[in-house]
Amino acid sequence: MQLANVIIKDEYVMDPMLAELVTPLALAMPSYTFTTRTMDDMQFSVHSYPNALKNRSVQVPEGKKFIRKLFVFCEDENLGGLSVDTKYSRSSVSDPVWEISCWRIENERGSRNTTKTTKVDVAKRAVKKHFLPRGLDEVLRNAEGVMYDCDRALGRLASDISRNTLFKNHSDVQEYVYYQLMGQEIPIQLKQRVETKMTSDRYKKAMSEFDLAASMDVRKDKLLVVRHKGGYLYKEDVVRGSALTEIVTMFQSFEELPSLWQDRLAVLQLMEDEEVVRDVGYRHNDTHFVILTNP
Amino acid sequence: MTQNTITHTAPAVSLASMAMLVELRISTWTARKRDNETTMEVNTSKEADQDSGSVYKYLMAGSEHLKKIEKYAAKCRAWNGTQTLPWMKGVGLLPMENFFHYRGQLGTMESNFYALVDAFIAEYPKIKNDQAFRLGKYYRAEEFPDVETLPRRFKFEYNFLPVPEKGDFRIRCEEQVRADLAEQYEKMYNAKLADAMRDPWERLHALLTKMSATLTDRDDGERKIFRDSIVTNASGMCDLLTRLNVTKDPELEKARRMLEQAIAGFDPKDLRSSDGARVELKSSVDDILSKFNW
Numbered sequence: 001m002q003l004a005n006v007i008i009k010d011e012y013v014m015d016p017m018l019a020e021l022v023t024p025l026a027l028a029m030p031s032y033t034f035t036t037r038t039m040d041d042m043q044f045s046v047h048s049y050p051n052a053l054k055n056r057s058v059q060v061p062e063g064k065k066f067i068r069k070l071f072v073f074c075e076d077e078n079l080g081g082l083s084v085d086t087k088y089s090r091s092s093v094s095d096p097v098w099e100i101s102c103w104r105i106e107n108e109r110g111s112r113n114t115t116k117t118t119k120v121d122v123a124k125r126a127v128k129k130h131f132l133p134r135g136l137d138e139v140l141r142n143a144e145g146v147m148y149d150c151d152r153a154l155g156r157l158a159s160d161i162s163r164n165t166l167f168k169n170h171s172d173v174q175e176y177v178y179y180q181l182m183g184q185e186i187p188i189q190l191k192q193r194v195e196t197k198m199t200s201d202r203y204k205k206a207m208s209e210f211d212l213a214a215s216m217d218v219r220k221d222k223l224l225v226v227r228h229k230g231g232y233l234y235k236e237d238v239v240r241g242s243a244l245t246e247i248v249t250m251f252q253s254f255e256e257l258p259s260l261w262q263d264r265l266a267v268l269q270l271m272e273d274e275e276v277v278r279d280v281g282y283r284h285n286d287t288h289f290v291i292l293t294n295p
Numbered sequence: 296m297t298q299n300t301i302t303h304t305a306p307a308v309s310l311a312s313m314a315m316l317v318e319l320r321i322s323t324w325t326a327r328k329r330d331n332e333t334t335m336e337v338n339t340s341k342e343a344d345q346d347s348g349s350v351y352k353y354l355m356a357g358s359e360h361l362k363k364i365e366k367y368a369a370k371c372r373a374w375n376g377t378q379t380l381p382w383m384k385g386v387g388l389l390p391m392e393n394f395f396h397y398r399g400q401l402g403t404m405e406s407n408f409y410a411l412v413d414a415f416i417a418e419y420p421k422i423k424n425d426q427a428f429r430l431g432k433y434y435r436a437e438e439f440p441d442v443e444t445l446p447r448r449f450k451f452e453y454n455f456l457p458v459p460e461k462g463d464f465r466i467r468c469e470e471q472v473r474a475d476l477a478e479q480y481e482k483m484y485n486a487k488l489a490d491a492m493r494d495p496w497e498r499l500h501a502l503l504t505k506m507s508a509t510l511t512d513r514d515d516g517e518r519k520i521f522r523d524s525i526v527t528n529a530s531g532m533c534d535l536l537t538r539l540n541v542t543k544d545p546e547l548e549k550a551r552r553m554l555e556q557a558i559a560g561f562d563p564k565d566l567r568s569s570d571g572a573r574v575e576l577k578s579s580v581d582d583i584l585s586k587f588n589w
Contacts, residue, residue, distance in 0.1 A: 001413070132527060
């Protein structure tokens, strides 16, 4: 039975034991896609077999192999994986064991993102419980690394100057500055070496990038904004009642954002990924931005 | 619950441009047949008139294939009910915001429905033979449809229709009759529109009331048992309401946002373990319930 939301690469068919789990789930959850989409050659070779798992006499159609693992997607979000394998036991009869992998399992349990069961109903329940698209809070929490990426991008911009990579001989600059400060004449060869280097286009570019990184680095008003389902997500401090503040997740349409933020997001949307714009912010990719919230 | 009035939800632009009507018809072979002989026997044995009772037999007794299709059809109909607003019997009002989401899932459901039907039809000759043993003396081979005609008994059809504009009567009749028809239609149209717009409010109200009741601890101070769906249903409702607010009712959007903010940061595990979390979420939910004129 070929279901519309079970999409498997041409050379493979679902192992009957995997189908026992996937078919009812695919029928119950039409917005989810069960697919081999993100699997690479290595994964295909690990999870494909010429025989069916339980009944080895079941032969695969000619030119095909049984696949024992699929990934589950909701829109473009990878929710986790489903696979079937054999339970190792002392008895000669080997039962199938279904394995469900999902980041929510690790969150709940604290370790390992997989759960295994020999009961297909338990496996179905686990999928229905854990395979949920990320909520607004979870989307933002998942994007927190973008702030570190922003810091790294600033670090990269400043690196030529801060790490002195453009001067192989660091003492040249020190000597030059010393003579200058003491009012002594700078030796001609030293003067040429330093001034040629410092007036080069490469040095000018490095200095302007350093200046940009420094100007961004001192700003305390950097805010992570994530474009999600037609709106924008960010965290905001909210005062409730007395002086108590609480950080809440905000989700607003573009028009509802402050106009300054709208302008800055519009600029960043035109930029390349991982680009920093002076007095505007940083674009991580087409959905993740760090903007400066104050004028 | 008092009913919402139409006053604050009147659409600024024509409904026809913001929504369409969708008619979904799913039919399956029932495999039920009246057994006249047994009916007569039973009625006679009960000393009753011949139209007093009827005996129906289920031709697919003991087989899961057809039941799977029936269950799936029921699921599709129920899903259609959640994704559309009530308009007329068998016809739902589909906001344009929800069109692409609805159309995508409906296509998947249609394909899956026919995949189930194909699987059933492939097995049908074997099942038909097996039924001779299962039905015993009820079995009549001629009552089973041919494998060639069987697919025609399963249908998954849908039509998208424009919402008719008020008073669009193009019939040849007296002016007075036409005016009466237009007036009658307008009354019906307004009533339907009010019903359709009340529906999301009712769904939201039902959800909030249930959440509030579930989050209230029992008299002995113990928390009530609840599933993860206390949060997932609420977030699903927030998502759905963005697509069902056909008239862009600002009050409904405000209520939706309040719920979205209220549940942000709470997960079922916290709610189970923390009294404070339950109290906080309940107070936010009650706050929403008290803020609007339900």
